[in-house]
Amino acid sequence: MLAAGVMLAVIVASGAAVRLTQSGLGCEDWPTCTEDSLAPEWSFHGWVEFGNRLFTGVVSAAVIAAVLAAYLRRPRDRRLVLLAWGLVIGVLTQILVGAAVVLLELSPISVTAHFLISMALLANAVVLYRAADPAAATRSSRSRPAIAQTHLVLALAVLVTGTVVTGTGPNSGDARADRLPFDLGSVAQIHSVTVWIFLATSVVMAVQISRERAQIPTALSAVLVSILIQGAIGYAQYFSGVPPLLVQLHVIGSIAVWCASVWLYLDMGMRLESEASTRVRSAIDQRSVPA
DSSP states (O other), X not given: OHHHHHHHHHHHHHHHHHHHTTOTTSSOSSSSSBTTBSSOOSOHHHHHHHHHHHHHHHHHHHHHHHHXXXXXXXXOOHHHHHHHHHXXXXXXXXXXXXXXXXXXXXXXXXXXXXXXHHHHHHHHHHHHHHHTSHHHHHHOOSOOOHHXXXXXXXXXXXXXXXXHHXXXXXXXXXXXXXXOSSOHHXXXXXXXXXXXXXXXXXXXXXXXXXXXXXXXXXXXXXXHHHHHHXXXXXXXXXXXXXXXXXHHHHHHHHHHHHHHHHHXXXXXXXXXXXXXXXXXXXXXXXXXXXX
C-alpha cells in the first residue's frame, strides 16, 4: 500500500517534468503516440511523453497490488477494500483525463483537472496507508477540531490557486498550448496570500497544542517545514522568471505539503479520540475513589 502511494507521487513529479521539458505534445495522439504508430520515433520530447505513459503501467501494478493486499488481509476490513478500489477508480479516471489533456492540446483546465485528481489520489493513498495500521485504525475518530478541518481546506485552496498560477505562467508544456487569461503577477499574489494564511493557521495549531502541554505532531512539524521551503522556492521562481527546475522542485514540494496536511488531519482525529479516552478514564478513576 505504501508502494502505491510512492508510485502515485512519482508519476505526479514525472508528469510535471513532461510539461517543464516542453514535451507535453511529444505524442500528439492517444492511446497511440501518432495516428500510425504506438511508440514515437526516436526524439527527446516524444520519449519523455511516452515514457510517462509507460510509467502509468507501473502505477497501475502498484494499485492492483494494494487491492490484492486489502482482500488478503485477515480479518478483511471493508474500509480498506473500498479505499483500495478508490485508487483503481482514480487511476482509470486519470488515464481518461490524460487522454483529454493530449487531445485538447494541453488546455489549462484539463491540465489543472489532471493535477488535482492526482492530489485526490494521493490523499486516498495516505488514508489507505493509515487505515492499514491497526493502531491508527482503532484510535481514529470521525470528528475533528474545526481548526483541523479549516487547515485541510486551506491546503486544498493553496493547491487550487497554485494551479491557476501554473495555468497562467510560461511553462505550458508546448508552444501551441493556450494560457489562462489572467495577469501572472495578480494570480501569484493571490496564491501567496493563500499560502500565508495557511502558514498562519499551521502556527496557530502548533501554539494551541503547545499550550495544552502536548507534543506537537510530527505531521504538523512536517507541514511547517515544507511550507517554509515551498515559500522560499515559490518566491525564488517568481523573481527569477519561473525557471523549469525551480518549478519542478515546487511541484515536488506541493506533494510533500499536501500529504503531510492530510496526515495531520488524520492525526488530529486520533488526538481528539485520545483526549476523550483520557477524560473518560479520569472520570472513572474519580468515581472509584472511596468517599
